[in-house]
Amino acid sequence: MRRTIVIVGGVAGGASCAARLRRLDEAATIIVLERGEYISFANCGLPYFVSGEIASRAKLLVTSPERMRRRFGIDVRVRHEVISIDRSGKTIDVVDHQDGRTYRQAYDTLVLSPGAQPVKPKLPGLDNPRVFCLRTVPDAERIRRFVDQNDPRAAVVVGGGAIGLEMTENLTHLGLRVSLLEMANQVMPWLDREMAEWLHQHLRFQGVELFLNSPLERCDENSDGRLIVRAGGEHEIPCDLVICSIGVKPESGLARAAGLDIGPHGGILANEHFQTSDPDIYAIGDVIEVEDRLTGEPRLMPLANLANRQGRLVADHICGKDIRYPGAFGTGIVRIFDLAAASTGANEKALKAQGLAYEKSYTHPASHAGYYPGAVPMVMKLLFEPDGGRLLGAQIVGIDGVDKRIDVLATALYAGLSVSDLAAIELSYAPQFGTGKDAVNLAGYVSENITDGDVQAIHTEQLDRQLQDGGRLLDVRTEAEFHRGHIDGAVNIPIDDLRSRLDEIPRQQTLLVYCLTGIRSYYACRILRQSGFDALNFSGGYMVYCAAEPSRCKGIPGLRRWKRTLAMETFCSTPEERQILENHSARRRLQEQEDHAVD
Numbered sequence: 001m002r003r004t005i006v007i008v009g010g011v012a013g014g015a016s017c018a019a020r021l022r023r024l025d026e027a028a029t030i031i032v033l034e035r036g037e038y039i040s041f042a043n044c045g046l047p048y049f050v051s052g053e054i055a056s057r058a059k060l061l062v063t064s065p066e067r068m069r070r071r072f073g074i075d076v077r078v079r080h081e082v083i084s085i086d087r088s089g090k091t092i093d094v095v096d097h098q099d100g101r102t103y104r105q106a107y108d109t110l111v112l113s114p115g116a117q118p119v120k121p122k123l124p125g126l127d128n129p130r131v132f133c134l135r136t137v138p139d140a141e142r143i144r145r146f147v148d149q150n151d152p153r154a155a156v157v158v159g160g161g162a163i164g165l166e167m168t169e170n171l172t173h174l175g176l177r178v179s180l181l182e183m184a185n186q187v188m189p190w191l192d193r194e195m196a197e198w199l200h201q202h203l204r205f206q207g208v209e210l211f212l213n214s215p216l217e218r219c220d221e222n223s224d225g226r227l228i229v230r231a232g233g234e235h236e237i238p239c240d241l242v243i244c245s246i247g248v249k250p251e252s253g254l255a256r257a258a259g260l261d262i263g264p265h266g267g268i269l270a271n272e273h274f275q276t277s278d279p280d281i282y283a284i285g286d287v288i289e290v291e292d293r294l295t296g297e298p299r300l301m302p303l304a305n306l307a308n309r310q311g312r313l314v315a316d317h318i319c320g321k322d323i324r325y326p327g328a329f330g331t332g333i334v335r336i337f338d339l340a341a342a343s344t345g346a347n348e349k350a351l352k353a354q355g356l357a358y359e360k361s362y363t364h365p366a367s368h369a370g371y372y373p374g375a376v377p378m379v380m381k382l383l384f385e386p387d388g389g390r391l392l393g394a395q396i397v398g399i400d401g402v403d404k405r406i407d408v409l410a411t412a413l414y415a416g417l418s419v420s421d422l423a424a425i426e427l428s429y430a431p432q433f434g435t436g437k438d439a440v441n442l443a444g445y446v447s448e449n450i451t452d453g454d455v456q457a458i459h460t461e462q463l464d465r466q467l468q469d470g471g472r473l474l475d476v477r478t479e480a481e482f483h484r485g486h487i488d489g490a491v492n493i494p495i496d497d498l499r500s501r502l503d504e505i506p507r508q509q510t511l512l513v514y515c516l517t518g519i520r521s522y523y524a525c526r527i528l529r530q531s532g533f534d535a536l537n538f539s540g541g542y543m544v545y546c547a548a549e550p551s552r553c554k555g556i557p558g559l560r561r562w563k564r565t566l567a568m569e570t571f572c573s574t575p576e577e578r579q580i581l582e583n584h585s586a587r588r589r590l591q592e593q594e595d596h597a598v599d
């Protein structure tokens with residue numbers, strides 16, 4: 001007998017599942033019910049559609065209901081919303097929004113892939129029509145239409161996660177002055193605070209007004225029709241539109257009402273085959289809680305790659321394959337103007353919260369060979385087990401080459417590799433693409449030095465304690481670098497003078513050695529330790545210190561290098577530099593206009 005498989009939700013997880021089902025089972029009746037107008041659209045492209053970087057809506061539509069019917073023989077019903085599940089009768093009630101009729105649909109197997117919904121807090125004024133969320137194509141069209149028709153000057157983006165950052169960039173590109181509100185002390189929660197600081201400084205440089213530690217309170221409309229956003233007990237920000245991107249919550253209402261088990265974060269609980277507490281009902285995608293492969297804890301991981309993978313696997317299981325989903329690490333990347341920020345696995349905040357033992361390293365490897373034009377350093381943080389060095393997580397911020405390095409590290413994490421393995425893996429090299437010691441290899445070497453005991457690392461948060469215990473800060477950069485900025489209380493002996501000036505260094509004190517990035521200080525530590533000193537290497541150096549303690553430094557010194565490399569497109573610290581940049585940007589805008597004219 002032909003079985004009927006009904007899928008709720010026709011985008012990332014649902015569409016993948018439907019297509020895979022058909023490839024495995026030519027006989028089944030496969031029905032996809034989608035509440036919205038479109039199936040299989042690219043949510044991830046929506047912010048770029050708002051700014052026009054993705055010019056046409058058609059580009060966002062990966063496939064159509066007609067194509068799914070024609071090619072796969074799948075019955076796709078758009079604007080059909082499932083409103084209830086009768087588990088004992090194995091039926092669902094569906095509203096056809098095209099004519100308002102409600103009908104009952106029988107299933108043998110039901111797959112829930114209804115995704116997640118943007119969180120819109122119940123705060124005064126958030127029901128204003130100029131407060132937008134972004135999840136669907138119509139949402140993006142509404143924002144784009146509003147911008148086209150109203151010529152707004154200023155926007156407030158609430159929430160500094162991936163979607164908030166992408167909207168900040170795209171609204172800035174549209175010429176709006178953007179204020180970004182974030183409740184936490186950092187944007188991009190996947191990253192640790194000191195890694196996010198690079199983004200903070202870059203956002204500010206790009207003209208974004210960044211408000212950290214500033215929870216949204218309300219949104220009022222004043223007499224001349226402008227919106228006033230109030231946040232953090234002190235900020236009042238006038239604007240013309242608000243984007244609310246403070247996160248998503250699983251669309252688990254249907255499952256909850258049907259009595260299916262729901263997890264601690266409000267997502268549906270599913271087993272390793274994606275079966276819910278009712279074995280004939282499966283759930284995948286943003287709506288489920290996924291087991292974190294490192295901590296074993298259930299987590300919400302609203303990521304497209306996971307939904308797509310789960311869509312395929314659930315179809316496999318329905319068709320009799322013995323699949324077992326092992327959980328996920330969570331790997332993501334986001335672009336913020338010129339920067340890419342990426343992470344995989346656990347961050348330090350999560351490891352601390354779980355009470356897991358870890359060590360960490362920071363490196364600033366080049367995107368490709370320094371002698372070949374365009375090379376630019378990135379900031380890489382690895383987290384690994386102190387014993388054995390198994391990789392636990394990685395974060396990278398940079399301009400170029402971030403994507404390929406994070407994907408190598410995600411693969412290493414998947415394979416359970418250690419930092420010594422990272423040092424050993426063979427990666428491709430030609431000067432345009434990498435370095436003889438690739439960024440990943442380098443991070444492996446630096447971390448392996450720690451696990452092997454060749455050097456003992458010290459980090460910003462340990463500094464005060466070490467100084468209280470009598471430690472002595474030694475800066476081994478050049479005098480010029482030292483005078484441009486250093487950690488309070490440091491003594492400067494440049495690395496090249498160190499051997500000849502050892503008698504100036506007290507032998508009774510622990511030396512806390514730093515340079516700009518942690519490399520020269522590592523050499524210094526090796527000299528010092530072999531000469532009988534107790535020396536600790538400040539991992540990541542002054543650059544990481546300034547990112548971790550921005551109020552104690554005048555910017556992060558590494559930003560200057562990025563600025564040079566980008567030919568003034570990014571960071572400028574002086575008014576003269578800014579002027580040069582503005583001239584440059586004006587030229588670029590002119591060029592872009594000319595290019596469009598030619599198109």
Ligand SMILES: Cc1cc2nc3c(=O)[nH]c(=O)nc-3n(C[C@H](O)[C@H](O)[C@H](O)COP(=O)(O)OP(=O)(O)OC[C@H]3O[C@@H](n4cnc5c(N)ncnc54)[C@H](O)[C@@H]3O)c2cc1C
Binds near residue numbers: 304
């Ligand atoms: C603006 C934006 C940018 C993003 N960028 C990225 C990115 O760069 N990288 C990344 O990995 N992820 C990104 N994501 C997340 C990614 O889109 C999601 O993780 C993924 O789409 C989840 O797939 P899903 O099938 O669970 O849900 P969805 O793709 O959201 O599909 C769920 C569908 O179910 C439908 N539905 C819900 N309830 C019902 C019902 N009762 N009856 C019928 N239909 C129903 C909804 O209308 C919806 O169309 C982004 C998301 C957004 C919104």
